[in-house]
Amino acid sequence: MNHDKILLAHGGGGSLMADLIAKTILPGVSGKSADKLTDAASVNFAGGDLLMTTDSFVVKPLFFPGGDIGKLAVCGTVNDLAVCGAKPVAMSLSLIIEEGFEFEKLERILKSIGQAAQGANVPIITGDTKVVETGAADGIFINTAAVGEKLEKANLSFDNIKPGDVLIITGTLGDHGMTVLSGQKGLSFRSEMQSDCACLFGIASALVEHLGGAVKFMRDPTRGGLAATANEIAQATGLSIRLDESAIPVKPAVLAAAEMLGMDILNIANEGKILAVVSADVAGEAIEILKADPLGKDSAVIGTVLQVGKSAIVEIRTKIGGSRIVGMPYGRDLPRIC
Amino acid sequence: MRIDRVGRLCGDIEKSCADIGRLIQVMEVCGTHTVALFRLGIRSLLPKNLKLLSGPGCPVCVTEQAYIDTVIELACRDDCIIATYGDMLRVPGRETSLEKLARANIRIVLSADDAVKLAQQHPGKTIVFVAVGFETTTPATAVAIQQAAEFELENFAVLCGHKRVLPAMETLLSGRNDKIDAFLCPGHVSVIIGSDAYRPLAERFKRPCVVAGFEAEQILEGLAEICSQIEKNAPSVGSVYSLAVSPQGNKIAQSLIEKFFEPCDGPWRGLGNIPQGCLKLKSQYGRFDAARRFGLTMEDCPEPAGCLCGQVLCGLLDPAGCPLFGKKCAPDHPVGPCMVSTEGACAAWYKYGPER
Numbered sequence: 150m151n152h153d154k155i156l157l158a159h160g161g162g163g164s165l166m167a168d169l170i171a172k173t174i175l176p177g178v179s180g181k182s183a184d185k186l187t188d189a190a191s192v193n194f195a196g197g198d199l200l201m202t203t204d205s206f207v208v209k210p211l212f213f214p215g216g217d218i219g220k221l222a223v224c225g226t227v228n229d230l231a232v233c234g235a236k237p238v239a240m241s242l243s244l245i246i247e248e249g250f251e252f253e254k255l256e257r258i259l260k261s262i263g264q265a266a267q268g269a270n271v272p273i274i275t276g277d278t279k280v281v282e283t284g285a286a287d288g289i290f291i292n293t294a295a296v297g298e299k300l301e302k303a304n305l306s307f308d309n310i311k312p313g314d315v316l317i318i319t320g321t322l323g324d325h326g327m328t329v330l331s332g333q334k335g336l337s338f339r340s341e342m343q344s345d346c347a348c349l350f351g352i353a354s355a356l357v358e359h360l361g362g363a364v365k366f367m368r369d370p371t372r373g374g375l376a377a378t379a380n381e382i383a384q385a386t387g388l389s390i391r392l393d394e395s396a397i398p399v400k401p402a403v404l405a406a407a408e409m410l411g412m413d414i415l416n417i418a419n420e421g422k423i424l425a426v427v428s429a430d431v432a433g434e435a436i437e438i439l440k441a442d443p444l445g446k447d448s449a450v451i452g453t454v455l456q457v458g459k460s461a462i463v464e465i466r467t468k469i470g471g472s473r474i475v476g477m478p479y480g481r482d483l484p485r486i487c
Numbered sequence: 488m489r490i491d492r493v494g495r496l497c498g499d500i501e502k503s504c505a506d507i508g509r510l511i512q513v514m515e516v517c518g519t520h521t522v523a524l525f526r527l528g529i530r531s532l533l534p535k536n537l538k539l540l541s542g543p544g545c546p547v548c549v550t551e552q553a554y555i556d557t558v559i560e561l562a563c564r565d566d567c568i569i570a571t572y573g574d575m576l577r578v579p580g581r582e583t584s585l586e587k588l589a590r591a592n593i594r595i596v597l598s599a600d601d602a603v604k605l606a607q608q609h610p611g612k613t614i615v616f617v618a619v620g621f622e623t624t625t626p627a628t629a630v631a632i633q634q635a636a637e638f639e640l641e642n643f644a645v646l647c648g649h650k651r652v653l654p655a656m657e658t659l660l661s662g663r664n665d666k667i668d669a670f671l672c673p674g675h676v677s678v679i680i681g682s683d684a685y686r687p688l689a690e691r692f693k694r695p696c697v698v699a700g701f702e703a704e705q706i707l708e709g710l711a712e713i714c715s716q717i718e719k720n721a722p723s724v725g726s727v728y729s730l731a732v733s734p735q736g737n738k739i740a741q742s743l744i745e746k747f748f749e750p751c752d753g754p755w756r757g758l759g760n761i762p763q764g765c766l767k768l769k770s771q772y773g774r775f776d777a778a779r780r781f782g783l784t785m786e787d788c789p790e791p792a793g794c795l796c797g798q799v800l801c802g803l804l805d806p807a808g809c810p811l812f813g814k815k816c817a818p819d820h821p822v823g824p825c826m827v828s829t830e831g832a833c834a835a836w837y838k839y840g841p842e843r
Contacts, residue, residue: 156586158819165819410597411519411574411829413526469493469703471528476838479818 158480162372162418165480185307185385188229188368189297200235202226203294210332211254211288215324215344219258221420222291223265224348225371230295231353232367232423234303237269240295242276247286258289269348271295300354302361307385309365315432316390316452317425319352319445320345321398322375326417327406341402345421352442353423359438366426369419373478376415376463378424379452380477383461392452392465392475415465416478426454496707497532503714504534512538512666513713514659514802516652517673518545518830519701525839527703537714540802541832543655544673546620547574548800548824548831549755553785554619554648555580561615561646561781562593568609569593570602571617572624574828579821581788599624599631599645606635606643615777618645622679625649625766626740629747632768632775644777647768649748652676653684654764655755660692663758664801669695669713671706674728679744681736682726689724698726747772754787756824757797796823799832806836813837 152159159169171183189202206222216224223240230237242262246255266273324345331342349369356364370378375397379390399414407414421444427435432450439445463475504511515521521541524530530539543549559580562569569585573595576586585593592612596602602616618628628645635643656670672685677698685696695716699709708727716722726732744766753765768776778785790797793811798804806812806825816822818834825833 152587154587154589156589158586168819411522465528467526467528467703469527469529469532470490471531473525473528473531473839 156480160372161478161480162374162377163478163480166372167477187233189233189235191299198299200230200233200297200299201294202229202233202297203292204229205290205292207287207290208329209287210329211258213329213332213344214342215328216346216420217258217261218289218291219261220265221346222293223262223269223271224346224420226293226295227269227271228349228369228420230297231348231350232305232369233297234300234305234353234357234367235297236300236354237271237295237297237350239274240266240271240293242273243292244276244278245286245290245292246278246280247288248280248283250288255289258291265348269350300357303357303364304362305357305364305366307366307382309362310382310386310388310426310454311365312388312454312456313429314365314426314454315429315450316379316392316454317427317432317435317439317448318370318375318397318451319349319423319425319439320421320447321400321403322370322419322422323399323403323407323414323417325420326374327403329418330410331406342400342406345419347421347444349421349423349444352439352445355438355442356425356435360427360431360435363428363431364425364435365428367423370422370424371420372418374414374416374418375424376413376475376478379463379475382426383463386454387457387461389455389457389461390452390463391455392463394465395468396449396451398447398449415475429453492704493707496704496711499711500537500707500714501534503711503718504537506718507536507714510536510538511668511714511717512540512802513669513671513710514540514542514667515671516542516544516656517676518548518828518832519675520671520673520699520706521545521832521835522830523701523706525835527706529703529706533710537710540667541799541806541835542659542670542802543755543758543800544621544652544676545825545828545830545832546624546650547578547828548796549650549655549757550575550578550619550648550824551754551756551785552580552788552790553754554646555584556788557778557783557785558615558617558646559583559585559588560783561777562588562590565592566612567592568605568612568614569617570596570605570614572596572619574830575617575619577821578824578827579791599627600634603631603634603638603640603643606640607638610642613642613644613777613780616643616645617648619648621650621652621673621676622740622744623675625748626679626737626743629743632747632772633743635775636772644775644780645768646777647748647766649766650753650755651750651764651766653680653688654750654761655758656688658758658761658764659801660688660694664803667694667802668717669697669722671709671713672696672698674698674700674705674731677726677728677732677736679737679740681734682724682732683734684736685724689722693722695722696724698728698732700728700731757790757800759797791822794823796825796833799825806833807840809833
């Protein structure tokens with residue numbers, strides 16, 4: 150489908166965004182294929198494997214329960230490296246600030262950037278600051294980029310995924326997306342929810358260090374949620390995935406908020422969770438390792454990789470024993486009428 | 488324990504359907520039911536001869552194209568702010584949609600009340616509330632108008648596209664699709680209108696009308712009740728949602744609707760003119776009518792070529808039976824309205840259904 154203008158939905162992490170990357174961005178800049186795109190790219194140089202990633206942050210509201218745009222800007226980029234099995238070694242920070250933005254807010258954001266970077270043990274070594282006219286940005290936009298060193302034991306790739314492997318999620322789904330959305334909409338149940346925004350290098354590296362190649366693949370299900378990540382795995386591997394709804398951890402307040410707005414919890418963004426694909430024989434051990442970290446205390450095995458049937462699909466066994474397809478989300482979920 | 492109950496209800500349904508021994512077509516009127524039936528995996532548990540038809544109960548789907556074009560026309564004016572429920576954004580008009588128009592004066596609201604607040608915050612603009620939906624959302628629009636009147640807000644107006652569910656059900660059975668054996672009646676609408684509202688319909692057409700909630704057990708219980716009524720040839724009104732739905736409904740909400748609106752004949756997208764199927768603002772509240780304020784008339788326009796949403800909404804065709812389905816028409820490039828809303832039959836089939 151051709152669009153002549155960019156829609157908000159082009160940034161939603163769904164099929165429309167995948168199209169934008171495959172058909173417009175990649176042909177424009179590199180000619181690289183959109184198949185098997187990962188969260189960070191590897192660069193070969195004399196010393197070994199270096200991974201690089203970048204991410205921009207435009208979240209609204211800037212401050213939300215559980216974090217703010219600053220913490221998110223560090224964690225998001227660290228996490229893209231972490232799920233690719235890399236230890237972040239250095240980060241850049243670019244700020245695009247709207248004229249009139251309060252210093253008090255800027256200082257709060259910078260403080261949480263500092264704290265998050267320190268927590269993740271990654272120095273911010275370079276940066277850039279631009280100020281644009283009122284109306285040309287929404288308060289502040291942040292871009293971070295980081296390089297990381299590949300962990301020796303990490304061997305993470307779509308190509309390693311085989312039928313019989315299991316899918317593990319490191320905690321409850323939808324916390325970040327629903328918290329931010331209800332912050333935007335001023336819903337009264339906001340106080341019960343909190344973003345899961347967190348740096349995941351610790352938990353990701355624990356898994357890789359203990360289990361090595363038995364950890365096949367990791368991704369943090371951000372925009373588009375678990376549904377998008379599971380579909381990306383199915384598309385890239387040509388294998389099917391079956392999820393088990395009763396095993397998927399969700400906080401009741403988050404589920405209630407999603408259902409009230411007519412949104413599917415599987416499509417909602419997370420900022421502190423990893424979806425890991427591991428060999429079935431280490432599933433128990435993996436859960437133990439993850440649960441040892443507070444960020445992974447609700448970890449659970451939530452699905453299985455299957456031999457492909459008619460075509461590679463993601464299906465879910467529902468709580469009542471029925472089944473249905475889990476589709477790739479389109480763009481952004483819109484709250485429904487009633 | 489809950490799973491046991493689900494199993495038992497499925498067993499009851501299976502037994503009734505086997506005894507009836509023919510194809511049974513049950514229409515779920517409400518879009519929320521359509522989605523729940525897929526999302527909960529209920530469809531995969533039902534016997535082959537129990538067919539579910541997705542009815543005209545998604546307000547986005549039945550909003551006529553001329554109405555969307557009018558909203559778009561208003562959105563192009565610099566003196567207006569459009570306050571709309573989110574799922575109206577993507578509905579295609581003749582040339583564009585609110586989403587593609589992407590103007591800053593288009594605001595998503597979660598309730599009519601938010602639109603009134605916008606009017607208070609922007610005294611220099613006219614806030615036009617895109618008032619669509621059935622009896623569930625109409626009372627909220629009524630309250631918004633009441634507030635606007637109380638606050639003497641001259642910059643608040645509604646573009647009334649509200650519809651009434653019962654006349655549409657009646658029209659369906661009066662010749663459009665007499666193969667519908669029963670209705671699974673909408674939970675939310677019934678909270679307002681009450682389960683007794685279906686009595687004339689059930690008696691005149693001798694069809695079971697059973698109100699159900701949206702949990703798996705409630706839906707299955709509703710279907711089991713329908714099957715049992717068909718098996719015993721004893722069609723009547725039933726409710727398995729008595730916690731929320733009373734026989735008389737919500738009298739306060741009903742009187743709010745009556746205070747501000749009156750029924751009129753009007754078009755439903757895909758179904759055509761439905762006698763008494765729409766609502767219009769009573770003349771004494773005409774000053775809040777955006778169409779009147781801006782001198783707008785809505786002209787009928789033909790459905791997009793090849794679009795079979797009309798047949799889908801009548802339960803005459805499964806979405807997958809439309810030649811455009813999943814090809815020319817998909818959620819990222821919808822042709823007809825049933826593909827737009829997440830609660831539209833085609834979008835639900837596309838998202839959850841295996842037939843692609």
